[in-house]
Amino acid sequence: MALSRLSSRSNTFLKPAITAFPSSIRRHVSTDSSPITIETAVPFTSHLCESPSRSVETSSEEILAFFRDMARMRRMEIAADSLYKAKLIRGFCHLYDGQEALAVGMEAAITKKDAIITSYRDHCTFIGRGGKLVDAFSELMGRKTGCSHGKGGSMHFYKKDASFYGGHGIVGAQIPLGCGLAFAQKYNKDEAVTFALYGDGAANQGQLFEALNISALWDLPAILVCENNHYGMGTATWRSAKSPAYFKRGDYVPGLKVDGMDALAVKQACKFAKEHALKNGPIILEMDTYRYHGHSMSDPGSTYRTRDEISGVRQVRDPIERVRKLLLTHDIATEKELKDMEKEIRKEVDDAVAQAKESPIPDASELFTNMYVKDCGVESFGADRKELKVTLP
């Protein structure tokens, strides 16, 4: 029985010993969607609501997709790291490696009609929403073919057709925007929700509480997600927050604390939150996660935390390793297949980088495009008033 499955796989170098275990039916890589139930390692902690069940319904297809997407995101961030050091990416570059489980877990629970808005650590969220690698790299390198035509940069990725609203530099400001998105969804009777992501640093912004008050008052389908990676740039949570239980900070708004390094737990929490928000209004999710890089590429990341801590988390809680273990223990894929997959992804990312490097830089007339919609015949000048001159159409 096992042999018949083997023949349809590309990998033909399996040891014959495999056939000695007829009961361990190997699921075909990437096409099996029969349900598997997996228990999350860490229980949920809740505030003013019931915790969702720890048993997560998933499938081997989904777990494999998690692995693939997270590996792609991880590779993208590493590639961005090298590009930054090669001075092809300038300015601020905030990397998301370590937090990938959040992006993929959330996507697995929602549709493209649900909106996501986040702040500047947005590269992986953009990819999760369906953004292309080459668009991301082009934007990082300031090319015309980037997702914001080179005018936004690392902190301003947007994808309107996938309801990804960015990409914001001033942390905390995206939360009222997110509640506005939720308001529009309620106004238009969309039956969709908005996930407004922010970090433990931004959790102390007043506008968060203002927006939460309004959302609770008007029953808006807004889900506020605190990506608690325990450091607001260089300040640890215990130094910035009197109450670091971010999920409880909503007071009258229910909250849930989730292990953010476990993609399945994230998926379960987001599913739960979506159902809750559509019925009862806002809910806060606190995702306990960790970033390996510093706050941004300008921050070594080791002045306020020890290298041991970083490598410790990497060994014990790394999201990709966790999924890899799942895939291996459930016999969904072999070590070699996963390694091949990673090689493929690495090549994919390298190709995207190469393609992005070839893309054109925006020309000078782009300075004035998209200032206004259907502009007003105003003349605009560059600084010297001679070289760059345009009439906004």
Next chain:
Amino acid sequence: MSAILLQGAGAATSLSPFNSIDSSKLVAPSRSSLSVRSKRYIVAGSDGTNKSFGASSLVARRSEPLIPNAVATKADTAASSTSSKPGHELLLFEALQEGLEEEMDRDPHVCVMGEDVGHYGGSYKVTKGLADKFGDLRVLDTPICENAFTGMGIGAAMTGLRPVIEGMNMGFLLLAFNQISNNCGMLHYTSGGQFTIPVVIRGPGGVGRQLGAEHSQRLESYFQSIPGIQMVACSTPYNAKGLMKAAIRSENPVILFEHVLLYNLKETIPDEEYICNLEEAEMVRPGEHITILTYSRMRYHVMQAAKTLVNKGYDPEVIDIRSLKPFDLYTIGNSVKKTHRVLIVEECMRTGGIGASLTAAINENFHDYLDAPVMCLSSQDVPTPYAGTLEEWTVVQPAQIVTAVEQLCQ
């Protein structure tokens, strides 16, 4: 912003200019960049050219040369006297309300949010009765959190709603400066054109009657540098309604500055639907000797001074610039080329105000046409005091305008 597109499913009220030509199938002047759609109307320019628009706010007639102007190129009287129909008289806040109500009827995406705009009816009654008519979801009473509800309006606008955000007093919008500057002004640009933010941010500002320093602020000077927004200031019931409607229909974020002391101005405005061009200045009184540029409440101080000046033999040309960002340099330029002298009268502070920018713009563009330096009369760089006499001295008074004109015209 020459093409104002009718939005909303099958706009029920077809626009007709108040000389009663059926305008439901208007032909645009030849402007190649505009796409042809079934229902469109264009704000006509005084000479029918594409780029620039004269002192006109009238809809073009079908296949006939564009109507030159309708807005007040008559003397100080209301701008509606060419109407063949009687029109109706109302106060400025009622005109704003009418404009808002008509737009909300027309397009279900328009909603209002602000403090006490719903059940209370608005602190200056601009939104009176709207909550009863349109319900709580479209006329939203917010808690006191300018930063959050301005941000929410902008977020809603990103998806296609058209919120009209009211600051109870413009000064309170300082709390929302981050949202207005970074999100409202910049999102269209930084997203590479993916999102438009068709919000209108409006509220009363300016120096009132002894309201104290924090309630007498002029925010146009703080907002003017924000890239990506448009600013307009209304001064009469006619242009209040017209600008309100145009601002709501505009795809760009528009900040509409009203003035606390002008809400009870009475005027007869046309019965028919009309809008005012957002980027256009209004010719209040044509003249020969000197160009006086002003906006909002100072228009009335200038017109009062103009009476004295006319008695003394001067012939001032008074232009209400209306569009604070961008400036209507076409109208202003034509005037400067005619009179060669400019006086700016504004209520902003001297430092960094609208007048300062306008002075720079005129000097840069029309330097050759000036016979005298541009003079700018602004409010003093002080917080507005409470005492009545002191408050009077902070703003420009008609007597000072007369003196300035006499000085410039020597």
